[in-house]
Amino acid sequence: MTDRTPNATDERPPKPRPAPTPDADSAPYWSAAREGRLVVQRCTNCGARQLYPRDRCLVCRGPVEWVEATGRGTVYSFTVIRQNYSRPFRDWIPYVVALVDLEEGPRVMTNIVGCEPDDVRIGMPVRAQFEAVSDEAGIALFAPVSGADSGADSGAD
Numbered sequence: 001m002t003d004r005t006p007n008a009t010d011e012r013p014p015k016p017r018p019a020p021t022p023d024a025d026s027a028p029y030w031s032a033a034r035e036g037r038l039v040v041q042r043c044t045n046c047g048a049r050q051l052y053p054r055d056r057c058l059v060c061r062g063p064v065e066w067v068e069a070t071g072r073g074t075v076y077s078f079t080v081i082r083q084n085y086s087r088p089f090r091d092w093i094p095y096v097v098a099l100v101d102l103e104e105g106p107r108v109m110t111n112i113v114g115c116e117p118d119d120v121r122i123g124m125p126v127r128a129q130f131e132a133v134s135d136e137a138g139i140a141l142f143a144p145v146s147g148a149d150s151g152a153d154s155g156a157d
């Protein structure tokens with residue numbers, strides 16, 4: 001986490017991730033991620049929050065709006081993928097697929113990056129980071145929150 005010292009585990013070829021095809025319900029999510037923002041849906045009737053995107057609230061069928069999320073969450077569960085023969089995934093193994101509970105409530109499936117797979121733990125605090133995968137879409141990945149970063153959000157930068 002200090003200098004970028006090349007080593008065997010750090011030399012993963014920069015293959016592009018598969019890009020999603022945004023539709024009417026999901027386009028705001030993908031474009032926000034493209035801009036480096038995490039958004040979730042909030043029901044304007046009952047206030048429930050949800051992700052992935054749907055056209056109605058799962059709780060009361062009310063209309064939903066997009067609201068900004070903090071990008072903070074915790075690892076609910078995860079698995080380490082050690083075998084995947086399809087590109088580009090085979091270039092990344094081993095990698096971590098995780099369920100992350102967002103601070104706002106929704107549980108999302110994602111990848112944990114920025115640490116060794118064996119260092120991922122259930123309950124670990126993580127924060128979203130973003131990767132552009134097409135002109136209209138970005139994806140949210142989650143990385144461990146470092147010690148200095150784990151307190152209240154200072155918004156220093």
Ligand SMILES: [Zn+2]
Nearest residue numbers: 043046057060
């Ligand atoms: Zn609702």
